[in-house]
Amino acid sequence: MTPADIFNKLQGEFGDEVVFNFNDGSEGDKDPWCQVEPFRIEDVGTLLKSDPALHCDYLECVTGTDFPDDDQIQVVYHVYSYAKKHRIVLKAFLDREDPVIPTLTDVWSAANWQERECFDLLGVLFDGHPDLRRLLLPEDWEGHPMRKDYEEADDYHGIPTIRPNPIELFSISLPDKDGAAEEGEAEGVADAETATAVEEEV
Amino acid sequence: MSEVVFANEMDEEMTLNMGPHHPSTHGVLRFIIQSDGEIIRKATPDVGYLHRSIEKIGERCTYQGYMPYTDRVDYVAAMFANECWASACEKLMDIEVPKRAQYLRVISCELNRISSHMVALGAMAMDIGAITPFPWALREREYINDLIEELCGARLTFNYHRIGGVSFDMPKGWRDKVFAFLETFDPAMEEFDRLITNNTIYVKRLADVAVISAEEAKDWGLVGPNLRASGVAWDLRKEDEYSVYPELDFDIPVGQGLVGTVGDCWDRFWLRCQECRESSKILRQALDKIDEHPEDDIMGKLPRKMKPTGEAYVRVESARGDMGCYVIGRGGQEPYRVRFRTGSFTAMGIVEPKSPGLFVADLVALIASLDVVAPEIDR
Numbered sequence: 351m352t353p354a355d356i357f358n359k360l361q362g363e364f365g366d367e368v369v370f371n372f373n374d375g376s377e378g379d380k381d382p383w384c385q386v387e388p389f390r391i392e393d394v395g396t397l398l399k400s401d402p403a404l405h406c407d408y409l410e411c412v413t414g415t416d417f418p419d420d421d422q423i424q425v426v427y428h429v430y431s432y433a434k435k436h437r438i439v440l441k442a443f444l445d446r447e448d449p450v451i452p453t454l455t456d457v458w459s460a461a462n463w464q465e466r467e468c469f470d471l472l473g474v475l476f477d478g479h480p481d482l483r484r485l486l487l488p489e490d491w492e493g494h495p496m497r498k499d500y501e502e503a504d505d506y507h508g509i510p511t512i513r514p515n516p517i518e519l520f521s522i523s524l525p526d527k528d529g530a531a532e533e534g535e536a537e538g539v540a541d542a543e544t545a546t547a548v549e550e551e552v
Numbered sequence: 553m554s555e556v557v558f559a560n561e562m563d564e565e566m567t568l569n570m571g572p573h574h575p576s577t578h579g580v581l582r583f584i585i586q587s588d589g590e591i592i593r594k595a596t597p598d599v600g601y602l603h604r605s606i607e608k609i610g611e612r613c614t615y616q617g618y619m620p621y622t623d624r625v626d627y628v629a630a631m632f633a634n635e636c637w638a639s640a641c642e643k644l645m646d647i648e649v650p651k652r653a654q655y656l657r658v659i660s661c662e663l664n665r666i667s668s669h670m671v672a673l674g675a676m677a678m679d680i681g682a683i684t685p686f687p688w689a690l691r692e693r694e695y696i697n698d699l700i701e702e703l704c705g706a707r708l709t710f711n712y713h714r715i716g717g718v719s720f721d722m723p724k725g726w727r728d729k730v731f732a733f734l735e736t737f738d739p740a741m742e743e744f745d746r747l748i749t750n751n752t753i754y755v756k757r758l759a760d761v762a763v764i765s766a767e768e769a770k771d772w773g774l775v776g777p778n779l780r781a782s783g784v785a786w787d788l789r790k791e792d793e794y795s796v797y798p799e800l801d802f803d804i805p806v807g808q809g810l811v812g813t814v815g816d817c818w819d820r821f822w823l824r825c826q827e828c829r830e831s832s833k834i835l836r837q838a839l840d841k842i843d844e845h846p847e848d849d850i851m852g853k854l855p856r857k858m859k860p861t862g863e864a865y866v867r868v869e870s871a872r873g874d875m876g877c878y879v880i881g882r883g884g885q886e887p888y889r890v891r892f893r894t895g896s897f898t899a900m901g902i903v904e905p906k907s908p909g910l911f912v913a914d915l916v917a918l919i920a921s922l923d924v925v926a927p928e929i930d931r
Contacts (some may be wrong), residue, residue, distance in 0.1 A: 354605055378881075380643050407770045411876050411893040412863070426892075429864055432786055434705060439777025439865070460773030463901040471607075486600035486930055546735070 353382035356404060356438045363397060364390065383426075383439035388451045389428075391442055395457040396431055398438070406431045406438070406545045409454065412464035416446070416497045423474060444474065452481040471496040516546040555784035564588050568912070572601050578675065578919065579926025583903075587912060595907035595915055597900050598671075603930040610890030615641050615858045616715055618890070623709035625892055626928040628671055630665035632870030633892070634713035639794070640877040644864040648852045652845035653717035654796045659838050660703060660712055661868075662831040666737070667696040668871035669777075669824045669831075676821055676920035677748050680757055687749045694742055695733050702726055715858075717851035725878060727839050741828055749825055758821065759812030762906055762918040765890045769815065772905075773898040776873020778922055780893045781823045782815035788869035802830045802902050817914075817921040824923070859883050872896055896928035 351359075353375070362367040368390045375382035379460040386394050410428040417424060427440040442451055454461040465476040466485040466520040473494035476482055484491060493500050502511050562804040571582035580601035584645075586593045604681035606625060610618050621632040622637040635657055635802055642649060674689030699705045700722055704712040712719055764774065769782035779786060789797040805826035852857040860881040867876040872895035880889040907915060 378860070380862060380864040409773060410867070410874070411878060413878050413889070413891045415880060415889045426878070428878070432784065435791060458773070459771045459905070460898055460901065463897065467897075484600075486603040488600070497606060522737065 351434065351436050353384075353436070356398075356436065357382075357384045359401075359404065360384070360394060360397070369394065381428075381437070381439050383441055386440045386442050386475060386509040388425075388444055391440070392452045392457065394440065395427075395429075395454045399457050403434075403540065404432045406436075407458075408432055409458035409460045409464075410437075412454075412461060412468055413469040414474050416472060418498050420448065421446045423472060425451055425468065425474060427454070439512050449474040450477055451475075451476045455479055460498065470494070470516065473497065478526065553558065555582045565593060570772060571644050572598075572914075578924055581919075581924070581926050581929075583915070585907075585912065585915070592907045592910050592912060592915060594623050595903060595910075597713075597903050599900060599929050600670065601924075601930065602927045604927075606931045607890050607892065610887055612676060612886060614885050614924070615887060618887070619714065620709070620711045622892075623711055624927060625931055626870065626872065626875075626894065626896070626925055627708055628709065628925050629664050629668040630710050630869055630872040631712065632875055634894070635661055636866060636868045636870070636875050637682045637879075638713045638715050639868065640864055640879045641858075642852075642867040643866050644862060644879055644881055645715075645858065645860045646856055647716045649717055649777060650845070650849045650852055650886075651796065652842060652847070652850070653850040655838050655842040655845065656718045656722065656850065657668050657713060658796055658800070658813060659730075659835060660710070660718070663696050663700060663832050664710075664840070665831045665871045666757075666828050667693040667700075669828050670696075672920075672923040673744070673748075673821065673824055673869075675922075677754070679752065682748055683826070684752075688740075688747065692737060695737075699726070699730055699733060702729070707741040711719060719850075721848050722842075725819065727842075730835065730839060734835060738829070741832075742823060744827060749822060755811045755818060757817055758818035758917060758921075761812075761817045761914050762904065762910060762921070763813045764815045764906065766815070768902070772902040774867065774873070774902060775898065775911055776871070776897045777823050777827060778899055779873060780804065781820040783807050783809075788867060788874055792867070792869075794868065796838070797834075800834050802837075804836050805830065817917045820921040820923075858887060866905065867893075870895065872899070872925065872928060875897070892931055894928045894931065896922075896924040896926075897931075898930040899924050900929050 368387045369384055371385040373379055398404050406429045408430045408431050413426040415421050415424045423444045423446050425442045425444060427508045429440065430437045444451055451474065453465060462487065465479055466482060468474050469476060469482055470484045470486050471494055492503060505511060565586055565588050568585040569586055570585055572580045582598040582635045584596045584598060606621055609621055618741040619634060619637060625633040629789060670689040670693040674686035677685040700710060701707050703726065704710050704720055765781050766782045766784050769779050769784060783806060786802055790804055805823050807814050807823055811818055861883045863880040865876060865878045867874050874895060876893035878891040879887050882888040903918065906918060
């Protein structure tokens, strides 16, 4: 089935309030996608997997993207069918302040880790997930790094996260055109000395 | 390396910490194992020790400038991440790649596939306790490293592919060297089979261990050799027909359960041996056909300014299976969002549900047979 057929079938099943906004991939977006109402995502996923004509048995990829301009977080599901060799891309637009969406772990087990990663890096809460813990970052990490406004803390348990820029530490001054080469050299040495001092402090 | 904690003196269950610096964990991986004697009740993977936020770095690099970082997604098979990123950008910006460059990509990727599988096979045998196959496999890998070094100057993190093509054409006489290598490689694989694949001790050790059925493999999103070992004849090179693979003739090996059940650890090992042979076939054909296309025509026409708007999802068949790259551009010099979907990541997800009932030693076999590479999990 073409993505348009899949979209029509889903829309026929759930109505245009749940599945809508089909983009056929002719413009900038290269893969056809459609939007899904977040709280019905599990029903849509179940139908995609269980319907014999759709038979989408492979959840390829779960991606979260932060769009602070639109005040939303998009969760994108790439779903593929091994048997029918077709694909559909589902997008759910969540509120950035309170990103909650039902989990798909009951439909595809592959969603388990991918959703955990999405929670870890973007803070999307997957409602009903059996084990929603941080996956890649330590449990006591603060913030969600893939958000656009994320700012890294200066240190983590006393380990600095920022190193001094080595280029700024060692400034090499070139001799002037007038031939003040000695001065320049002296400056360079002084800089190197301060640099070692700074390093020792660090 | 490992420590034992008894939760309760009366209870036989103990908690065993394996890793993160355990030699059998292929990088930096940690497992928290709850076991009753030798039998695992549950093994929980703890990943993230090699997380370097490659996706976040992508948001701060230009499209071309991100290429060296993609090497680090999977350093054992860096060529595929290169190809994946390059094809994602090409799809996003509608760039045509010249045929010769596509052939060079296929050649470099298949060489890399062999070398990656050699690490997987040798390391797996070593994890099980057979030391000899490891240097045998690495000897073959060494030849390939030399060949790739002549091609692009690097031995591990290649940075060879470019958006729109590849960075260098084949050096003079390189083709003969690859043919000479393949002449020795095919018998070496026969030797390797006699040494370890069909070794009775090895077969008995791995047959029927940690069987993954086809349904489970699909459900958990296993890809590549792990999926095919479970009996699913699905290879992106055949199904998606990307690059020049439709012009080449090769087979897809599928797990058959020759010594046990379809989808056991031995099948996954055997399948990688077969894939190396197929790669050798592909290489011979590709090297023959590449001269149908003019020399030095290795870069396509690029847009003057790379500031695309839109999104694209591309996948390639990497040594660890279906590697996907999802890139979103919003008219800036840098991509707005980069996402890598990797085979090792989803393969790790299945370890926890598969572990109950396994022996602790079999867990090592399971991890090794899934061929996970830690940086590819953590990115």
